[in-house]
Amino acid sequence: MGYTPEMKELIKRVEATRAERIERTRRGEYFPAMTLEEREEVLRKFHPDYKPEGRREVRVGPNKGEVYPEEFVDVLEAYPRIPPERVDFSVLPTHTTDVLVIGGGGGGTAAALLASDNGCRVILATKLRHGDANTVMAEGGIQGADQEVDSPYFHFLDTIGGGHFTNRPDLVAALTRDAPLVISWLESLGMMFDKLPDGRMRVRHGGGTSRKRMHSAGDMTGSEIMRVLRDEARNRPDRIEVMEFSAAVEILKDAQGRACGALLYNMETEEYFVVRSKAVVLATGGFGRLHIQGFATTNHYGATADGLVMGYRAGVPLDFMHSTQYHPTGAAYPEQNVGLLITEKVRGLGANLLNVHGEQFVFEREPRDVESAAIIRECVERGNGIVTPVGRYGVWLDSPMIEELEGPGTIERELPAKFVQFMRYGIDIRKEPMLVYPTLHYQNGGLKITPDAETAVPGLFAAGEVTGGVHGENRLMGNSLLDITVFGRRAGRNAAEYAKGLAEEPGEPTLDHVREFVRELEEAGVDPSRISPMLLPDYTTPDVKMRQLTAHYHGTIR
């Protein structure tokens, strides 16, 4: 295992320039940072968001006329999994509750807890297991201005500046105001934050922060949040019923246009069923598994944009869906690690990015979007990428420099997870560089919400990565775990208040909005074989598919 002989040959070129690069770094000499004009140019020409190819106009629904990535438009402009006329509510099994939460990641679980705190019965329906979500994957941390030298004022400025001043300001105000409340809530639920001996939170800087406010729990911050919230939800079996492997496929509305539940699909028995509720919270997360423009992704298996599709069909407009975050350094080799996040810390500790000739081509601390575009340019335009045996592009991330610059043992101490992940495949990142390429990381946009986590549809709330506007066109590290807890809590509380405030029970559920959407699709001449929500990505090889003579696919599912 390890690198192929051809790749080992190429690594010699990296080694040839290493000593000199280390010397330069020691002298504080870096590859020149780009000017604002250069940044704009490389973004315009090479950032996937700016390329006209691979994007097209959406022809139906509230955002008709806007231009989004093809792969996303393919699921947005698609027919329902089950035609509305085939859904007979009188025969489908029906569960009833006060608040239905869709999505069992951090956002959904926070919403379920707050709805139950506020006196409502909750059903939490989720597609995979409770906690199989992007939330568990977050390593870095969660922001919150709780130190004396910091305040929500600075957190607000950092966030909106990082988002190129495009963020919805009222959402940023809510995010930064609630941040300390959320951190305190997590502390009271028994989360093991990294602390100093006197209990003070150990905080760090993140990209684009003016004050240190990144809280962490080892390099498993998201996992720790998820474990704690899930355990708390399981402590309330009388108030929160969790339905795993139950994917929502459609929002239900009553005759007055209020959300009143969802149509769900048992992933295992392939049966449809109904949950009727007074309010609905959508927290289905992101869309990494659509592999926009063929990019690998850091996201979990279920990140297939389902909530965006359901919300859109129900009439909720999208915000910022033109913008996607690519993390500049995703693993490109070995194949087993492809797409895995390699944290910014590696560059922070001094590792250079190098092309096939072992030469530097970009400053290592450009903003995420600029750095990604520069790597793509080096490979695609300049032909200076390394091509892996399976035909992926990559550039070198020269981790061995770290051991020389920061002293032996630094990698094992500071990057334990990465060290093990590569060692498993015979690559010792203390001695050999890593091969990296930008990877699809975060969906900046999503369903449009108010600071109270309401959508345009009465009774339908949304929170977390499925929403857009909080981060504008670029998200700061540590603001997403915050986003899901702040707005998850707001969604849960407000959904409960809404449910309790309803004068009478919602009316009979209908799928009239889906019928209307189908009519629009037909008018626009959309290919009838396109089906969504996707639910699961399809990684079956073309060979196998060709031989599956009797199997038929409904969308990507067999």
Added chain:
Amino acid sequence: MSAQATKKIEVIASGDRPILPEGARTVPVYIMGKKYLLPETLTIQKAIEYAGYQFIRACGCRGGICGACPTVWRIQGDFQLHFGLACQTVIQENMILAQIPFFPANKAVYDLEALEATGEVVAALYPEIMKCVGCNTCTRACPMDIDVMEYINAAMRGDVARAARVSFDCIQCGLCSARCPAQIAHYHVAQLCRRLYGKYILPRAAHLEKRVEEIQAGKYDGVLEDLARMDHEELRKRYVEREIEPLDSTGWEPEDKTYL
């Protein structure tokens, strides 16, 4: 530049579907006893997909942190049993594997607010930990290399803090509990210990409590409302002018304290 631009490489791999190098070697792998010939460099997870399965269970993060994909295997002809995560383990020749995507484990229901961080509390909720026979099978099964027996023993001794710290990397995959002759649900015990530790043993953050009070008293409401209404030019100006806390900030204070 333009000459180079034409030197584009035809890159074929995309997304997460493995595309194999020309002439990739395949090895026999037995998925639940049935033989498949699969490309040797793939992880168990991708190899199973390559064989033609579509996962519903046993697949979550695909990155070694969610615990959805615990897998057990033997190599044909060898008595030894091995444990690992399908998304993190490369297939081997003559591997006979099965996945355990779910294993029933008893979780105690409790109200954290009403508990104390003591061994008695843990033993009352999970009396079965006292039946540990010290066989260390749990530790040998753990794909995260956690000293599982040690955290169970710490819990038995009433050392909640140690149980919490030793178990910190647990991804709740359940392999330990699948193997334990004493029928302990290790990862639920560990979860209880960590929450007790986080809530009652780690000292509270006093600065956080103070900030929460300030926020609840509305201290920042006005400032945030102003910011939310501010035009871009003014925002940009303030963004550029903000003082940056240095990396080594011991004793550092900003000059402008207006908005603290």
